[in-house]
Amino acid sequence: MLFNSYAFLGVFLPAVLAGFYALRRQALRLVFVVVASYVFYAYSALWFPALMAGSTAISFAGGRLVAAERDPRRRKLILAVGIAGTLALLLYFKYAQFVAGNASSFVSVITGRGLPSLKAFTEGIALPVGISFYTFEAISYQVDVYRGDVPVERNPLRYAFFISFFPHLIAGPIVRYGKLEPQLRRFYRFDVDLFVSGLLLFSLGLAKKVLVADQIAVRTDRLLGSPGQLGLFGSWGAMLGYAFQIYFDFSGYSDMALGLARMVGIELPWNFDRPYRARSPREFWRRWHVTLSSWLRDYLYIPLGGNRKGELRRDANLLATMGLGGLWHGASFSFLFWGLWHGGLLAGQRHVSKLGLRVPAVLATAATFVLVTIGWVFFRMRSPGAIRDVLGGMTGLHGVGALPSRTLLGLLSAAAVLMWGVPEEWRWRLGGWSVPRVAAVGALAAVAVVFLNSTQRFIYFKF
Amino acid sequence: MARIAAFFATVALVLGGVAALDWWVDPFDDRYDPAPLAAALAQPRPCFVGWDVFSTRAWPELKLDYFRRRDARVVVVGTSRAGKIGALPGELQFANLNVPGTGPETLAPLFRRLHSMGHGRLTVYLSVESFWFGRGWRTQASFTHSYLRSTKYLLSTQTLHATLDELRQAPGAIRHPRALRAWGIFRRRGGRCVVSRGNTVLAGAGNTWAPDGELWYNEEVTGAPRPHGQPIAALEHGGYVGSRLDPGRVDALEDALAVARGYGWRVVGTSLPYSDYWRVRLARDSATRGVVTAFARRMPGLFARYGFRFLDLTNVRSVPCGAHSFSRFDGGHPDVACARKIRRLLDAAAAS
Numbered sequence: 001m002l003f004n005s006y007a008f009l010g011v012f013l014p015a016v017l018a019g020f021y022a023l024r025r026q027a028l029r030l031v032f033v034v035v036a037s038y039v040f041y042a043y044s045a046l047w048f049p050a051l052m053a054g055s056t057a058i059s060f061a062g063g064r065l066v067a068a069e070r071d072p073r074r075r076k077l078i079l080a081v082g083i084a085g086t087l088a089l090l091l092y093f094k095y096a097q098f099v100a101g102n103a104s105s106f107v108s109v110i111t112g113r114g115l116p117s118l119k120a121f122t123e124g125i126a127l128p129v130g131i132s133f134y135t136f137e138a139i140s141y142q143v144d145v146y147r148g149d150v151p152v153e154r155n156p157l158r159y160a161f162f163i164s165f166f167p168h169l170i171a172g173p174i175v176r177y178g179k180l181e182p183q184l185r186r187f188y189r190f191d192v193d194l195f196v197s198g199l200l201l202f203s204l205g206l207a208k209k210v211l212v213a214d215q216i217a218v219r220t221d222r223l224l225g226s227p228g229q230l231g232l233f234g235s236w237g238a239m240l241g242y243a244f245q246i247y248f249d250f251s252g253y254s255d256m257a258l259g260l261a262r263m264v265g266i267e268l269p270w271n272f273d274r275p276y277r278a279r280s281p282r283e284f285w286r287r288w289h290v291t292l293s294s295w296l297r298d299y300l301y302i303p304l305g306g307n308r309k310g311e312l313r314r315d316a317n318l319l320a321t322m323g324l325g326g327l328w329h330g331a332s333f334s335f336l337f338w339g340l341w342h343g344g345l346l347a348g349q350r351h352v353s354k355l356g357l358r359v360p361a362v363l364a365t366a367a368t369f370v371l372v373t374i375g376w377v378f379f380r381m382r383s384p385g386a387i388r389d390v391l392g393g394m395t396g397l398h399g400v401g402a403l404p405s406r407t408l409l410g411l412l413s414a415a416a417v418l419m420w421g422v423p424e425e426w427r428w429r430l431g432g433w434s435v436p437r438v439a440a441v442g443a444l445a446a447v448a449v450v451f452l453n454s455t456q457r458f459i460y461f462k463f
Numbered sequence: 464m465a466r467i468a469a470f471f472a473t474v475a476l477v478l479g480g481v482a483a484l485d486w487w488v489d490p491f492d493d494r495y496d497p498a499p500l501a502a503a504l505a506q507p508r509p510c511f512v513g514w515d516v517f518s519t520r521a522w523p524e525l526k527l528d529y530f531r532r533r534d535a536r537v538v539v540v541g542t543s544r545a546g547k548i549g550a551l552p553g554e555l556q557f558a559n560l561n562v563p564g565t566g567p568e569t570l571a572p573l574f575r576r577l578h579s580m581g582h583g584r585l586t587v588y589l590s591v592e593s594f595w596f597g598r599g600w601r602t603q604a605s606f607t608h609s610y611l612r613s614t615k616y617l618l619s620t621q622t623l624h625a626t627l628d629e630l631r632q633a634p635g636a637i638r639h640p641r642a643l644r645a646w647g648i649f650r651r652r653g654g655r656c657v658v659s660r661g662n663t664v665l666a667g668a669g670n671t672w673a674p675d676g677e678l679w680y681n682e683e684v685t686g687a688p689r690p691h692g693q694p695i696a697a698l699e700h701g702g703y704v705g706s707r708l709d710p711g712r713v714d715a716l717e718d719a720l721a722v723a724r725g726y727g728w729r730v731v732g733t734s735l736p737y738s739d740y741w742r743v744r745l746a747r748d749s750a751t752r753g754v755v756t757a758f759a760r761r762m763p764g765l766f767a768r769y770g771f772r773f774l775d776l777t778n779v780r781s782v783p784c785g786a787h788s789f790s791r792f793d794g795g796h797p798d799v800a801c802a803r804k805i806r807r808l809l810d811a812a813a814a815s
Contacts, residue, residue: 006615196466203470438466442473449474450481453619 037164059138067152098331188265193431198262203445205255213248227389231401235393279364281345319343338378490625495524509674513659541590546678547802559676566602570719593758599701706753738794
């Protein structure tokens with residue numbers, strides 16, 4: 001179910017809020033929200049909840065067994081088995097097709113036949129939405145219990161809530177159990193300021209998605225549909241458009257998730273902080289999809305050795321971490337290249353920073369934005385030919401070409417004003433807003449509702 | 464709490480404003496306007512109504528208006544294939560309610576609405592199609608009033624864009640929204656008259672509804688040569704595909720028959736002719752054979768279970784009509800002459 005759908009706004013959300021506040025005991029509320037979240041997930045496909053229940057059971061049991069074991073070697077073994085069990089579902093559903101397809105192509109080069117039956121089998125595998133997100137949450141819980149960072153959860157209901165809570169189920173933010181667990185222990189009493197803050201944040205997120213991201217998407221999709229015809233202006237217009245589209249799409253979703261959670265008294269971690277204001281690639285990753293980048297740092301980069309084993313190893317760790325981070329988005333070489341591009345930027349930045357150059361802030365921000373936008377080419381375009389076409393256009397190899405439409409330029413200007421002129425919405429003190437401001441956001445939400453029927457899926461739903 | 468109330472009040476106000484504006488301007492003619500049909504039927508020699516006067520979404524209401532104004536007691540229900548089954552000379556209380564896209568799900572709500580109009584015991588000639596029961600069929604005609612559908616229409620981006628476009632191009636439309644889509648009565652010298660927008664129908668564009676609700680193609684009104692149309696069996700090919708009849712659609716048909724029986728109506732079901740080429744091809748093609756043969760086998764018994772007769776006229780010679788008695792050479796829409804013979808058979812079946 002999409003947050004930006006009539007079914008969610010008109011039926012699901014009002015029913016959940018009414019049910020939640022009608023229940024006067026915390027345990028009943030937890031049961032109610034877990035059931036509602038499973039219904040929410042089943043709306044996509046009836047078998048998805050079974051998969052999530054399996055992942056929940058494996059990681060819950062893994063956490064319990066790790067906590068119960070005293071022998072360090074056996075603890076490590078249990079952790080490895082628990083992670084492998086959780087990860088196996090993700091690997092099968094997300095990467096089997098990719099691996100089988102490439103293996104078949106490789107075998108075909110040698111034998112001339114490939115592996116048609118294996119390829120046909122894996123092509124029937126459907127990717128369950130949200131699996132990448134809740135798998136990472138389940139892994140982080142087991143590792144945190146192993147490290148002693150969070151106490152083991154003995155209540156399966158609270159743990160099921162952590163995995164399935166519908167605001168973050170489909171596309172994050174990736175929540176750590178330590179952040180959520182204390183909030184699940186207390187009975188939340190209705191707080192009008194927090195509710196208003198949630199309502200407004202949700203509405204602003206909806207407006208960002210429907211009125212900005214989707215409007216840009218219509219124009220950039222048209223341009224990127226025939227990348228070979230794009231000149232310098234067209235390709236930059238399209239890619240700048242995509243850079244803003246993906247930001248407003250995903251941060252809009254994150255705002256909606258944070259807002260929904262606030263409506264039931266839960267604070268989720270923020271995910272974005274106007275990332276294109278970053279003055280370096282490193283800062284960019286402290287502002288872009290922060291719950292993923294911090295997950296990769298804590299559970300991949302640091303365990304690989306981080307920057308503790310010399311420069312060469314550090315650079316390799318950055319490339320490996322970001323390459324795997326790219327593959328997390330999708331089983332495709334273009335995502336891998338996108339990750340490696342960012343790994344290269346992060347490693348390159350470390351070397352350049354040693355030169356002690358003083359770059360004006362505006363220039364550093366512009367350079368970072370341009371480099372990130374070039375990276376989006378790998379993210380957006382799937383085939384090598386299309387990537388080559390767009391990069392060729394951006395470097396002027398296809399001539400100057402026509403300017404993008406005035407509507408697209410207007411949308412890009414508006415997006416730029418929001419990006420560099422206004423702080424990220426979750427930072428706004430929405431809970432204290434007066435009636436006229438609240439009414440203004442209500443009007444914005446109403447306009448967004450009118451645009452719902454021409455809306456598009458969230459980009460991150462397919463990851 | 465005042466802020467929460469202000470939020471939802473503003474949302475309601477803005478959405479209400481947009482919906483009211485879209486409803487008033489109604490850029491896609493979603494609302495049915497009874498005036499054109501009233502004018503057409505009020506002429507000394509009633510006029511045809513051009514398809515350009517109403518949007519396709521308003522067709523069900525138009526057909527109900529035919530039923531109401533003609534005080535009909537005998538009706539034809541079905542797709543465009545039943546479009547030529549017309550009133551007998553001098554017969555007033557007859558209406559052809561065919562709507563393209565009619566399917567089994569259309570029927571029960573239609574029957575309930577006909578009954579609610581209080582015309583007493585009706586005789587219904589129900590043209591049933593084998594392509595209703597295959598995998599690829601989608602019923603489009605609906606006589607059910609859906610508030611959700613209306614709300615989606617009034618609150619859609621496309622409707623708002625069209626409304627604003629219309630107001631930008633003609634600001635006066637806010638006071639007289641239908642002025643931009645004005646209709647008139649156009650006459651052919653010594654011939655038929657047509658209610659349409661501009662002289663489009665008589666100039667050769669657009670089909671019409673006849674005064675009894677029949678579907679008349681443009682060339683049948685204007686006398687132009689018959690064009691080659693796409694064969695119905697090719698057009699609806701997906702509807703014939705399958706190995707058995709869709710059980711949900713069979714249930715919908717049975718619901719409708721049960722409703723008709725409950726009202727004490729007389730129903731005669733029929734399957735209308737195809738050209739020999741298409742009849743044989745549909746029966747032999749492995750993709751369509753299952754549905755077509757199951758349909759032929761099942762329908763007579765199904766109608767009989769509710770006390771109704773079913774005439775299988777799929778074979779054009781069973782009427783009998785000529786091999787080419789079809790509009791537009793499409794092999795699926797019986798022409799006027801053939802439809803008259805069909806009407807006589809239906810009347811005989813209803814009387815027996």
